[in-house]
Every structure is written in C-alpha cells, then in structure tokens.
Amino acid sequence: MSMSSRPPAPPASPAAPTVRLVEVGPRDGLQNERQAIATATKLALIRRLAAAGLKDIEATAFVSPKWVPQMADHAEVMAGLPSAAEFPGVNYPVLTPNLKGFEAALAAGAREVAVFAAASEAFSQKNINCTVAESIARFEPILAAAQTAGVRVRGYISCVLGCPYQGEVAPEAVAAIARELLQMGCFEVSLGDTIGIGTPAGVQRLIGTVGEQVPVARLAGHFHDTWGMGVANVAEAWRQGVRVFDSSVAGLGGCPYAKGATGNVATEDLVWLLHGLGESTGVDLEALAACGEWICAELGRPNGSRAGRALRARCAA
Numbered sequence: 289m290s291m292s293s294r295p296p297a298p299p300a301s302p303a304a305p306t307v308r309l310v311e312v313g314p315r316d317g318l319q320n321e322r323q324a325i326a327t328a329t330k331l332a333l334i335r336r337l338a339a340a341g342l343k344d345i346e347a348t349a350f351v352s353p354k355w356v357p358q359m360a361d362h363a364e365v366m367a368g369l370p371s372a373a374e375f376p377g378v379n380y381p382v383l384t385p386n387l388k389g390f391e392a393a394l395a396a397g398a399r400e401v402a403v404f405a406a407a408s409e410a411f412s413q414k415n416i417n418c419t420v421a422e423s424i425a426r427f428e429p430i431l432a433a434a435q436t437a438g439v440r441v442r443g444y445i446s447c448v449l450g451c452p453y454q455g456e457v458a459p460e461a462v463a464a465i466a467r468e469l470l471q472m473g474c475f476e477v478s479l480g481d482t483i484g485i486g487t488p489a490g491v492q493r494l495i496g497t498v499g500e501q502v503p504v505a506r507l508a509g510h511f512h513d514t515w516g517m518g519v520a521n522v523a524e525a526w527r528q529g530v531r532v533f534d535s536s537v538a539g540l541g542g543c544p545y546a547k548g549a550t551g552n553v554a555t556e557d558l559v560w561l562l563h564g565l566g567e568s569t570g571v572d573l574e575a576l577a578a579c580g581e582w583i584c585a586e587l588g589r590p591n592g593s594r595a596g597r598a599l600r601a602r603c604a605a
C-alpha cells in the first residue's frame with residue numbers, strides 16, 4: 289500500500305490519560321491457557337506492557353492452584369515485577385478470592401487487590417464454590433485487612449449481561465452488588481460481561497440501572513469479545529460516561545468457568561477506538577501491537593486484535 293492511500297491515524301495520545309485502561313492480559317488473558325507458561329514469559333509480557341505505557345497491569349491471581357493451575361506461580365511473578373524506578377507509577381493489582389489469598393498477596397508485596405463476585409448464583413458456585421452472599425461475607429475480612437495495610441481493593445462483578453448457566457441476569461441484581469462492594473470500601477467496581485454476550489442496548493440498560501445506585505465514575509467496563517461486541521460495548525459504556533476499561537493485549541484469554549468464553553476485548557482495539565474518540569490513554573499503540581504479536585508467537589496462538597493485525601499489515605506493506 290502506498291503512503292497516500294493509508295488510512296489516517298487517530299490522534300496520538302497526549303501525556304495525561306483521560307481514560308484509564310486496566311490491562312488484564314497477564315491474569316485474565318493467561319489463566320485459561322492449557323499449556324504451562326514460564327514465569328519468565330509472564331514477566332516479559334508485563335515488562336513489555338509497562339514499556340508500552342500501561343499503568344495498571346493485573347499481574348496474577350492468588351487463587352487456589354488446584355482451581356487455576358496457571359496462576360500457581362503468583363509469588364514468583366510478584367517477586368519478578370519491574371521496579372518502580374524502571375516503570376514509575378505502574379500499578380500491579382492481583383486477584384484475591386479470600387483472606388488466605390489476600391494474606392499471600394500482601395506477603396508478596398501487592399499494593400492493590402481485587403475481590404470478585406458474580407451477579408449469578410450459578411456462576412458464583414462454579415467460579416468460587418460459594419453463594420453470592422457467602423462471597424461478599426468472605427470479602428469483609430479482606431477489606432478490613434486491606435484498610436489496615438493501606439492496600440486498595442477493587443471489586444469485580446461477573447456475568448453482568450448474562451450467565452452461561454443461568455441465562456438472563458437482571459441489571460438490578462448487578463446494581464445491588466455494585467452498591468454493596470462500594471459501601472464495603474472497594475474504590476471501584478468492574479462490570480464483567482464474562483461470556484461476551486451483551487450488546488450495546490444491554491450495556492445502556494445496565495449502566496442506566498447501576499448508575500441509579502452508584503456513581504458512574506466508580507464503574508469500570510470489562511467486556512469479553514466472544515460474540516464480537518467488545519468494542520461496540522465499550523463505545524456504549526463510554527457514551528454512558530464510563531472512563532475505565534479492562535482489556536487484554538491481543539485479546540488473550542477466556543474464563544475457566546465460562547465454557548466457550550473468548551478473550552477480553554483487545555487492548556489494541558480499545559486504544560484505537562478511544563484515541564479515535566479523542567481520548568488519551570498514555571499508550572503507545574505501535575509498541576502495544578508489537579507486544580501483542582510477540583505474546584501470540586510465544587503462545588503459538590492467533591492474534592485476536594483487529595487493530596494489532598491491521599498495524600502489522602501496514603508496517604509490512
């Protein structure tokens with residue numbers, strides 16, 4: 289392709305981000321990979337993501353290694369994270385389902401953790417082996433211990449637009465859990481479309497209903513791309529005022545307890561969309577796309593990012 293026929297690039301991202309991206313590739317993206325992934329590969333991925341400008345990189349999960357073997361090296365991952373001198377201002381949150389996980393995360397140096405609930409009873413049982421109410425009760429000691437230790441706690445809610453076991457999920461159920469998580473002390477609640485089943489109309493209803501109970505500024509969008517709606521759903525959530533989004537480089541991922549779920553919306557696609565909307569993310573899209581290509585080659589899997597593939601094709605032309 290000649291230079292003149294190239295599509296115009298969206299504006300480059302200026303220094304101060306107006307939208308916060310939470311890169312979940314090293315955790316959500318890798319947790320479902322069947323092949324063993326070396327800790328060194330996970331750390332190289334994290335380093336490349338930080339070098340591309342991502343400031344929130346979910347590093348691992350302090351969950352049971354019997355349930356999610358891929359995250360069994362959580363302490364080693366934490367020990368090998370880049371130093372603050374190398375990448376200033378980068379945050380490395382981790383998942384903690386219970387106090388045992390929180391204590392291990394704290395001992396490993398975590399400064400931010402995430403608790404995860406579901407808006408569906410069936411999913412809660414499959415994912416964390418307890419009811420929704422029991423999960424919230426398990427979070428209480430985490431929030432208390434985190435406050436003492438000065439650790440920030442994020443909340444997740446899974447299945448906000450549908451459940452693989454239960455089907456429809458009422459936005460009111462999501463709103464009630466979001467309110468509870470914020471009242472408990474979570475600084476933000478990430479709304480997970482775990483099976484990527486939602487459409488923009490559902491996102492509009494969801495944010496409208498949840499936004500009646502909690503400030504939209506305290507919500508994040510976490511969209512999987514299983515049905516190809518990831519970017520459209522982000523655009524709708526953005527239109528509704530959401531300014532924090534979770535994504536994974538190259539669209540890595542799936543969920544061990546949501547059969548058929550594909551990865552998160554790809555970070556490259558999200559960055560392309562947001563820059564096109566005039567937002568800044570602080571992310572260098574070319575460096576990110578190179579990172580996406582690299583991890584896909586490492587894992588021997590196709591690149592799930594449309595923008596990443598388009599950039600590669602442009603560079604090869």
Ligand SMILES: CC(C)(COP(=O)([O-])OP(=O)([O-])OC[C@H]1O[C@@H](n2cnc3c(N)ncnc32)[C@H](O)[C@@H]1OP(=O)([O-])[O-])[C@@H](O)C(=O)NCCC(=O)NCCSC(=O)C[C@@](C)(O)CC(=O)[O-]
Pocket residue numbers: 316319349350351352353355356383385386388389390404415416417444445446447480481482510543544545
């Ligand atoms: C929550 C549990 C532990 C309950 O699992 P359980 O079996 O009910 O727990 P338990 O308390 O009976 O303990 C059983 C064993 O696990 C150990 N154990 C207990 N807790 C821990 C811990 N924290 N770390 C390490 N080990 C732990 C415990 O010590 C014991 O070991 P044993 O005596 O048998 O040797 C389990 O169900 C679990 O680990 N689930 C994790 C599931 C998971 O990671 N899912 C994926 C993340 S969520 C997600 O992807 C959705 C999200 C966030 O991305 C948003 C979206 O898209 O929807």
